[in-house]
Amino acid sequence: MEQLSLPAFSYKLKESDGKTFIYDAVRRKWLVLTPEEWVRQHLLHFLHAYLQYPKPLMSVERGTRYNRLQKRTDICVYGGDGKVLLLVECKAPTVPISTQTLQQAAVYNQTIKAPYLLLSNGHHHYCWRVAEDGVSLEPLAELPPFDQLKKDGVR
Numbered sequence: 001m002e003q004l005s006l007p008a009f010s011y012k013l014k015e016s017d018g019k020t021f022i023y024d025a026v027r028r029k030w031l032v033l034t035p036e037e038w039v040r041q042h043l044l045h046f047l048h049a050y051l052q053y054p055k056p057l058m059s060v061e062r063g064t065r066y067n068r069l070q071k072r073t074d075i076c077v078y079g080g081d082g083k084v085l086l087l088v089e090c091k092a093p094t095v096p097i098s099t100q101t102l103q104q105a106a107v108y109n110q111t112i113k114a115p116y117l118l119l120s121n122g123h124h125h126y127c128w129r130v131a132e133d134g135v136s137l138e139p140l141a142e143l144p145p146f147d148q149l150k151k152d153g154v155r
Contacts, residue, residue, distance in 0.1 A: 001033065002093055004122035006042040007050065026058050035092035039122035040074055043090060053077050053086075053146045073108055079150050086149060087114040091121040102126075106137075115152070118143055 012023035014030065021030040022037060026044050031037055040060065047053035059076045075088035089105040091097065097119050105117050113134065119126045128137040129152070144152065 001035070001038045002122075004039065004042050004093065005125075006046050006120075006122060009042070009045040009049065011041060011045075024060065026055050026060050035094065036074075036090055039093060039120060040090045042122060043075065043088060043118075043120055047075075047077065047146075051143065051145045053149075073112065076112065076114070077146075077149075084112050084114040086116040086118060086143075087112055088118045088120070091119070093122045095121050097121055097124050097126055102137075110134075116140075116143070116149060 013033065014021050014023075020033040022033040022041055023029075024031050024041065024044070044058065044060070047058070048055055057078045057080070059073075059078065061072050061074065062076050073087060074090040075086075076084045077086040077088070079085045087105060087109050089101060089108070091101060095101075101119055102117075105119060109117060109130065115130050117128045117130065117137070125143075127140040127143045129140055130137060143149075
C-alpha cells in the first residue's frame with residue numbers, strides 16, 4: 001500500500017486465500033485490506049495515538065438511516081454522553097476530496113448531527129465545525145484533540 005500523509009504505525013497484516021487482511025484494533029477483527037481501509041486504519045491510529053481519541057468511543061462503519069436508505073458512516077467518535085462528536089468520511093488515496101464528498105458527509109450528518117466533520121483520502125484532510133444552524137460549515141486548520149473537541153462539541 002502507498003505512503004500516506006498520516007503518521008506510520010505498527011499495523012498487523014496477514015495473507016489468506018490470496019487476499020491481504022489488516023487487523024482493526026477498534027473493531028478487533030481482521031478486514032480485507034482495500035485502499036479505503038488503509039486510509040481508515042491510518043486515521044483511526046492518528047485519532048487515538050496523536051489526538052487522544054479513546055478507542056471505546058470510536059465506531060467504524062456504523063449503519064445509519066437517511067430517508068429510508070441504509071447508509072454506512074466510516075468513523076464516528078462519540079462523547080461520553082453517547083452523542084456523536086465527529087463524523088469521518090474516508091476515501092481511497094486515488095479518490096479526490098470534492099464538494100460531492102462533502103455533500104455525502106453532510107447528508108449523513110443530517111441524521112447524525114455531529115458538530116465536527118472530517119474528510120480524508122490519506123493525502124488530503126479537511127475538517128469543519130458545523131455551525132449552530134446545523135448547516136453552515138466553518139473550515140478548521142486542523143482537527144482538535146479529543147478533550148477540546150468534547151468541550152467545543154457540547155451544544
